[in-house]
Amino acid sequence: MTVTQIATAARGRWPVILPLLGITVPDNGRHGPCPHCGGDDRFRFDDMEGRGMWICSHCGNGDGLDLVKRVTGDDVKKAAQVVAQVLEFRDVQDMPVKPAKEKPRSAT
Numbered sequence: 001m002t003v004t005q006i007a008t009a010a011r012g013r014w015p016v017i018l019p020l021l022g023i024t025v026p027d028n029g030r031h032g033p034c035p036h037c038g039g040d041d042r043f044r045f046d047d048m049e050g051r052g053m054w055i056c057s058h059c060g061n062g063d064g065l066d067l068v069k070r071v072t073g074d075d076v077k078k079a080a081q082v083v084a085q086v087l088e089f090r091d092v093q094d095m096p097v098k099p100a101k102e103k104p105r106s107a108t
């Protein structure tokens with residue numbers, strides 16, 4: 001599988017995938033410690049569009065794959081392989097994919 005295929009397969013499943021990789025993130029929308037650089041409340045996991053999006057005031061922001069990459073120190077291909085392995089776990093397969101969150105619509 002390519003990195004893009006893995007990222008697509010992981011969509012909507014990051015809240016399950018990340019803990020299985022030992023990466024703890026705060027509840028959706030809450031502030032908490034960054035799994036990469038620590039702190040108390042610098043990190044927020046908003047999982048925008050089901051892509052595992054996150055924001056850290058120290059590290060910047062990225063998607064779920066980017067977070068795995070940072071925490072493990074692997075390159076993106078290796079991180080994607082790790083995610084692909086987790087995606088084969090039954091718990092992840094059984095989990096219903098939640099509908100992607102819509103982006104806030106700008107006022108017209």
Ligand SMILES: [Zn+2]
Pocket residue numbers: 034035036037038043056057058059060
């Ligand atoms: Zn950070």
